[in-house]
Amino acid sequence: MRISDLDTPALICDLDILERNIATYQQLISDAGLALRPHIKTHKVPAIAHMQLAAGASGICCQKVTEAEVFVAAGIKDVLISYNIIGQPKLERLSRLARQADVTVAVDSAYAARGISAQAAADSVEVGVVIELAMGNRSGVATPQDAVELGRLVTALPGVRLRGLMGYPTGPDPECLDFFEATITAYRAEGLCVEMVSGGGTATAWQAAAQKPIGFTEHRVGTYIYHDCMQVQRSPHITLDDCALRVICTVVSRPTPDIATIDGGSKTFTNEGLGGEAKAHHIIEYPEARTIKQNEEHGVIDASACPRKPEIGERITVIPYHACVTANLHDTVVGVRGDTVEVIWPILARGRVH
Structure with a gap:
């Protein structure tokens, strides 16, 4: 089968680029003296996770319990869930998961720690815990002392x-690294366990060497597997040539000479990035074009800056702004090499948000 045989919109990934990304970041993190733990929320495909593990990854990172269930069922046994697990249904599922794999979860409150403890003890299982440090007012404890107090509680x-x-994120931000260093020092002074110190971020992976002397043991990366326009805009180390994930779309209308409408809208791509100074998605055949609006099934493209305009029936190739959210909108991702379809992977963990 050829790419031209696929119906549109079709989510595809360039296997040559994907394999290169796996190798590049594995080498980068290994050279920094850290373990690489890929965050599978980007691709949600067990087959890709096994490729990452075969290349040297130490385990995987998931964001939700139901996401982790898919990968444990696929034979993966070392899982970090980097999210506070709150609520009885999730706790029961987490406890069942801990019977099947080595599971560690992030906590930032006594409430979360006590809930996991009560369920795990009742079910006679053990769940690993890492204390999350606040790095951007999203979640995490605010000070090294808060981390010490929560660590003492978990130990008991x-x-x-x-x-x-x-x-x-971690990376080169001095405040983030100082926070980690102060907390690691405090933990060691208290005799608290720091066998696992996990940093993260695709863009910050290029500064991972600065983390090892502080006491980090691993680096989590997710978007690196595909890359996207957001990463290209944020990092000087990432280019469009590193972007493996694309969506093949068809031009379905030309309402004006400068506007082309494609069959991929907000049910195909994330709306993130639209309306900003930088382009959101990148159209390979029309690099000067901009996506200006997305309805559910329509993507509206301004082609006024293009020397040649897209024609009705023409197929175009779009690199999305945000790969993680875009992949979660699709049932399958088609692996291609050149113009040949090599594999079709079901995105088994899509929609697993509990």
Whole structure:
């Protein structure tokens, strides 16, 4: 089968680029003296996770319990869930998961720690715990002392085992690194476990070497597997040539001479990035074009700056602004090499948000 045989919109990934990204970042993180733990929320495909593990990854990172269930069922046994697990249904699922794999979860409150402990103890399982440090007012404890107090609590609770610390993002930001260093120092002074100190971020992976001397043990990366326009805009190390994920779309209307409408809208791509100074998505065949609006099934493209205009029936190739959210909108991703379809992977963890 050829790419031209696919119906549109079709989510595809260039396998040559994907394999290169896996190798590049594995080497980058290994050279920094850290373990690489890929965050699978970007691709949500067990087959790709096994490729990452085969290249040297130490385990995987998931964001939700139901997401982790898919990958444990696929035979993966080392899982970090980098999210506070709150609520009885999730706690029961987490406990069942801990019977099947080595599972560690992030916590930033006594409430979360006590909930995990109670369920794990009741089910006679053990769940690893890392204390999350606040790196951007999203979640995490605010000070090293807060981290110490929560670490003491976790150490005293049944059914859970303190493993260390986690934060996102890290990288070259001195405040982030100082926070980690102060907390690691405080943990060591208290005799608290820091066997696992997990940093993260694709863009910050290029500064991972600065993390090892502080006490980091691993780096989590997610978007690196595909890359996207957002990463290209944020990092001087990432270019459009590193972007493996694309969407093939068809031009379905030309309402004005400078406007082309494609069959991919907000049910095909994320709306993130639209309306900003920088372009959101990048159209390979029409690099000067801009996506200016997305309805559910229509993507509206301004082609006024293009020397040649897209024609009705023409197929175009779009690199999305945000790969993680875009992939979650599709049932399958088609792996291609050149113009040949090599594999079609079901995105088994899409929609797994619990």
